Amino acid sequence: MFTFLVKRLFQALIVMFVISLVAFAIQDNLGDPLRELVGQSVSEEERQVLRDELGLNDPYMTKYTRFISNAVQGDLGTSYFFKKPAAEVILNKLQATLELVFGAALIIVFVSIPLGVFSAIHPKSAWTKLIMALSSFGISIPVFLTAIMLMYVFAIELNWLPSYGRGDTVNVLGWETGFLTKDGLLHLILPCISLASIMLPLFIRLVRSEMLEALSSEYVKFATAKGLAMNKIYYQHALKNTMLPVLTVGGVQIGTMVAYTILTETVFQWPGTGFLFLEAINRVDTPLITAYVIFVGLIFVVTNTIVDLLYGVVNPTVNITGKGA
Amino acid sequence: MSLLEVKNLRIEYPSRHGVHAAVKSLSFTIERGEIVGVVGESGAGKSTVGNGIIDLLSPPGVIASGEVFLEGEKVSGLSPQEMRKVRGSKIGFIFQDPMTSLNPLFTIERQLTETILANLDVTPQEAVSRALTLMEQVGIPEPHLRIKQYPHQFSGGMRQRVVIAIALSGEPDLIIADEPTTALDVSIQDQILKLIRDLCIKKNVGCMLVTHDMGVVSNVTDKVAVMYRGDLVEFGATQQVLGTPVHDYTRSLISAVPRSDIKLDRFPLVSYIEEAHEMEKLDVKTHWLGQSEDQRIYTGPLLNVENVSLRFITKDSFFESRREFVQASNNVSFQIQEGETFGLVGESGSGKSTIARVIAGLYPPDEGKVTFEGVDLTALKSEKERRPMRRQMQMVFQNPYTSMNPRMKIFDIIAEPIRFHKLAESEAQTRQIVHDLLDHVGLGRMAGVKYPHEFSGGQRQRISIARALATRPRLLICDEPTSALDVSVQAQILNLLKDLQDELNLTMLFISHDLPVIRQVCDRIGVMKQGQLLEIAPTEQLFTNPQHDYSKHLVSLMPEFKGLRNDLESA
Structure with a gap:
């Protein structure tokens, strides 16, 4: 277990190192920080002096070393627009984004697993055909279109649900959550559905094909020959084996969903990191862009490591203690 | 009343091309x-019979007619x-x-x-x-x-x-x-x-x-x-x-069924099975297959395996002292003479296949060396130096279903090594050689335009053999070539290998866990257990008078086939 953790941590460090290189290269080549910092009246000579003072004329490696040593201490630079540390700005907005992703993940789990399992158990049912047809339809519609259509139908025409923003939130142990107020929950519904709509068809198909594979396996046939009830075979023997690959794919997709929030958040004016990122790009707020790239990378690395650990817990044949590699 | 009574059971698999009856009107009984x-x-x-009795037929199989009774109670159609x-x-x-x-x-x-x-x-x-x-x-x-x-x-x-x-x-x-x-x-x-x-x-x-x-x-x-x-x-x-x-x-x-009690020259061919037709005779002396460009001046043993050891890591660790290994091959030495068939026998995990792979150059050994015609294979550095050696040694693998690319036609599968090693002067000659090879292994040249899935296991193994022969090898390494096949097909394949060996003066390394098969095919046999070669003996001596305790144990376990063969042969 210890070896496994050390190994994973080491890999995570390498990944983060590469991400930081990319992120820094963006920061170093995008825009001119002085243009944001000083007014029009400052002369070119004064600008040069300022550049030297700020270390902007140092060699690339010196600048990178300075950047990384600050980053390790949690300082990712100061946002030009907010005049606050970039990390702090992102952390403030991250809560909204994580709630959005969490809501969408809940929808995916509670919709894709029952539908996928049903369509695998009853492959010839008319419902299965409907599910499969809808899922291939769903996979081909872009998120922003889903989002705009949802908004049009439920917010504008029917006026059932709010169309933008987070609504009321309450502070629980320093975390602003919309899950505990009625207004907050209503505001979550449409953004979560549209974010979930990208991954949902994929997961229905994944669950279905993994379940079909489990059902055609020898151990399911043997379980039938043992005289077990079909429900037990479906929901215990086959389902547990189905969930292993779904878990792996799911872990990777959570990271992707954080990245996808850019579209959803923009359409719904959701005050999260995706929306923030888009604004940062418009304002050429390079420290904020860099910080965002590093944060998303970190989320990817963390979720994947957690998934790998969970996989070892669920699957007894994977031995994370290092025996029998 | 019998425990199980099966009456006129018929099991059908309907398909687009009509109904296939997997079981036709079967009746038998079993007592307690x-x-x-x-x-x-x-x-x-x-x-299908077993699955049909407990209604576990894979779709679209159905019991078309007939009944199954268990202690007098009907259990079919429940x-x-x-x-x-x-x-x-x-x-x-x-x-x-x-x-x-x-x-x-x-x-x-x-x-x-x-x-x-x-x-x-x-x-x-x-x-x-x-x-x-x-x-x-x-x-x-x-x-x-x-x-x-x-x-x-x-x-x-x-x-x-x-x-x-x-x-x-x-x-x-x-x-x-x-x-x-x-x-x-x-x-x-x-x-x-x-x-x-x-x-x-x-x-x-x-x-x-x-x-x-x-x-x-x-x-x-x-x-x-x-x-x-x-x-x-x-x-x-x-x-x-x-x-x-x-x-x-x-x-x-x-x-x-390969006889465990006596070595026969050839297997009696199973006349009842359609697949068995004799191969066309080729005059190998004048044919391309018989004309080797290799000059044979070397007179020692064709293959010499000296003190080969190889271990695999089973538990990896950062610290060398904490790594665990399995000794797949432990100081193994043997020699194979030109034209000889050397058998390696042992249970799964005994290191038989590892040795074969070391010889074929698929695994480099940790220690020891393998010499082929006096050339040290383990000392060859580049792929370019190894290539002519690879051409002279070919393998026939155990599973004929997975050892062929399913997207390639049979013609291309067999022609590939000829083209790769540039053995033919022209494409027309390649075509002629492939056709002759297909005829020779008893498939006929029309097989060339088909894909692997159109063939049965036995036919595929014939294709594997044709492919292995296509480089005019000196040494053929057969790793359990018949263990995935039926006995009648096994008999044909073993006969084919024997004929080819006689005609082409092939040297063979034959690996099997099946003692009767080994007895029928090999001249000398090595017994392996846990990576060690315990005993090397001429075939008859090993079966009649095994020296090592483990060899004795293996020979005693050999399932004896108690058919009254003498009656059969005289009839």
Whole structure:
């Protein structure tokens, strides 16, 4: 277990190192920080002096070393627009984004697993055909279109649900959550559905094909020959084996969903990191862009490591203690 | 009243191309305490019978007509709910591969107790104690510890014991065992068969043993049913059917079984099987195949394996002292003379295939060297230097289903090595060579335009042999070339290899776990166990007078085929 953790941590460090290189290269080549910092009246000579003072004329490696040593201490630079540390700005907005992703993940789990399992158990049912047809339809519609259509139908025409923003939130142990107020929950519904709509068809198909594979396996046939009830075979023997690959794919997709929030958040004016990122790009707020790239990378690395650990817990044949590699 | 009575059972597989009857009008009976063997080759419908009885046919298979009675009660045509009550509690089932028939994610305890609870009216505590008793009965040591483990922590033989324990756990009256020992080693096969035999007598249950192995049939069954293409061709007491077979097919089948008692020059060909047609004779002396560009001036042993050792890491660690290894090959030395067939025999994991791969250059050895015609193969540095050596050594692999690219036509599969090594002067010559090779292995040149899936296992193995011959090799390494094949097909393939060897003066390294086959094919035999070569002896000497204890053990375990062959041959 210890070896496994050390190994994973080491890999995570390498990944983060590469991400930081990319992120820094963006920061170093995008825009001119002085243009944001000083007014029009400052002369070119004064600008040069300022550049030297700020270390902007140092060699690339010196600048990178300075950047990384600050980053390790949690300082990712100061946002030009907010005049606050970039990390702090992102952390403030991250809560909204994580709630959005969490809501969408809940929808995916509670919709894709029952539908996928049903369509695998009853492959010839008319419902299965409907599910499969809808899922291939769903996979081909872009998120922003889903989002705009949802908004049009439920917010504008029917006026059932709010169309933008987070609504009321309450502070629980320093975390602003919309899950505990009625207004907050209503505001979550449409953004979560549209974010979930990208991954949902994929997961229905994944669950279905993994379940079909489990059902055609020898151990399911043997379980039938043992005289077990079909429900037990479906929901215990086959389902547990189905969930292993779904878990792996799911872990990777959570990271992707954080990245996808850019579209959803923009359409719904959701005050999260995706929306923030888009604004940062418009304002050429390079420290904020860099910080965002590093944060998303970190989320990817963390979720994947957690998934790998969970996989070892669920699957007894994977031995994370290092025996029998 | 018989325990099981099958009356005119017919099982059909409807398809777009019409209805295929896998089993045609089958009738037989099984009594309590009796083992009935159902024997036949692949496609005979023997497994379909077992699956049909407990209604586990893979779709679209259906029981078209006929009835199955268990203790006088009809069990065919029951509703799924009624059928579920028959499964487990009245009929237990043992599948072929213990590696896949247990759920990898559940403990043995869970898989045993859920079966007991589903079939018997007991409390969970009682189920656990019954499970422990069963594990003891099937010979699993330390059941208290092992019951908490997962299937992957058990060896193949131990898993099959668990499967047997599960099959018995619902206290059934009948056990259907579908090839229960095919996936296991000889010594474990023997133990498992004895176990099934003992349990049947002790618990007074009937057993239907589906197998393709005549040795198994003659050793453990009381009665035998011989099936051919869905028909029951013969049914009766084992001694009688094997000793004085009435039907032609039974005779052919029995004669194709490799004899363990005496070495024959050739296998008697099975006349009953369509696939068996003799290959066209080629005058190899004048043919391309016989004209080697290699100059043969070297007179020593063709292949010399010297002190080869190779170990694989089983537990990796950052610290060298904490790494664990398995010694796949431990100081192995042997020589093969030109034109000789050298056999390597041993159980799975004994390192036979590892040696073959070291010789073929697929694994570099940790220590020792391999010389081919005096050239040290392990000293060759670049792929360019190795290439002419690779051409002279070719392999025939065990599984003809996976050793060919399914997207390539047969013609291209065989032509590929010729093109790669630039052995032919022109494309026209390549075509001629491939066609001759296909004729020579008995497939005919028309086979070239087809894809691998259009061929049966035996035909595919012929293609593999043709492919291996296409580089005009000096040494042919055959790694279990017939263990995936039926006996009649095995006989053909072994005959083919023998003929080719005579004509082309091929040298062969023949690897097998099957002692009778080894006895028929090889000139000298090496016995391997846990990476060590224990004994090298000429074939007859090994079988009549084995020196090493392990060789004696192996020879004694060899399933003896107790057919009355003398009658057969005189008839």
